[in-house]
Amino acid sequence: MTLRDLSYAPIRVAARTDGLVAALSLLHETTGTVGYGPEGHVIVPRGLIEADPEAEVIDTIELHGRLLYGLHCPGRSGQAPEEWTLGLVWLRYGLSEGLLESCMTYLGGRTVGNSPLLLQQMIKGQLAEAVIAHLEVLTALEDAHPGDLDESALAALHQRITRTDRGLLRLLGGSSLCADGPGQAVHISELMADAYTKRQTT
Numbered sequence: 001m002t003l004r005d006l007s008y009a010p011i012r013v014a015a016r017t018d019g020l021v022a023a024l025s026l027l028h029e030t031t032g033t034v035g036y037g038p039e040g041h042v043i044v045p046r047g048l049i050e051a052d053p054e055a056e057v058i059d060t061i062e063l064h065g066r067l068l069y070g071l072h073c074p075g076r077s078g079q080a081p082e083e084w085t086l087g088l089v090w091l092r093y094g095l096s097e098g099l100l101e102s103c104m105t106y107l108g109g110r111t112v113g114n115s116p117l118l119l120q121q122m123i124k125g126q127l128a129e130a131v132i133a134h135l136e137v138l139t140a141l142e143d144a145h146p147g148d149l150d151e152s153a154l155a156a157l158h159q160r161i162t163r164t165d166r167g168l169l170r171l172l173g174g175s176s177l178c179a180d181g182p183g184q185a186v187h188i189s190e191l192m193a194d195a196y197t198k199r200q201t202t
Contacts, residue, residue, distance in 0.1 A: 015093075027084070041195040045069075070191075082147040092193065099168045126167060165186045
């Protein structure tokens with residue numbers, strides 16, 4: 001199998017069903033590399049903290065009882081290969097799909113009067129916007145191979161995912177900030193986009 005034939009479906013599914021740490025580990029395993037962003041930053045799960053002895057640990061993040069590490073190595077700046085940068089968008093897309101599912105479950109179980117929040121017109125409109133955003137991202141991703149999407153195209157997809165995630169978190173309200181809520185995972189997802197891509201101006 002060549003890199004152009006690389007399947008990102010397992011990474012997407014892992015992100016949606018098993019969470020960020022599992023998907024990030026699978027991204028490293030699938031691409032066979034630790035990809036550093038433009039400023040020499042990378043976020044890795046515990047098992048890869050010693051993958052590069054030249055890197056400095058600059059942050060430790062606990063997510064649902066598991067640890068992630070922010071590493072910095074200026075000598076590795078911009079060494080994330082094309083298969084990595086494309087895989088990162090797939091990972092964030094899968095996380096966003098899982099966030100939408102969490103929103104649907106949460107809103108479906110809460111009522112205003114005798115009506116589920118899920119059926120409120122404003123809520124339905126916001127969920128519809130998220131679904132449309134997901135379809136737009138998926139359309140751009142599903143036929144793309146490593147190297148097909150340039151830096152600006154990848155940044156635009158990351159920006160779309162970030163805006164969608166922020167909107168979904170607002171629908172979850174305070175529950176997103178609970179220790180087992182999705183807020184921290186969404187925050188780390190944004191950090192990864194910042195670490196590996198140049199964010200577009202909003």
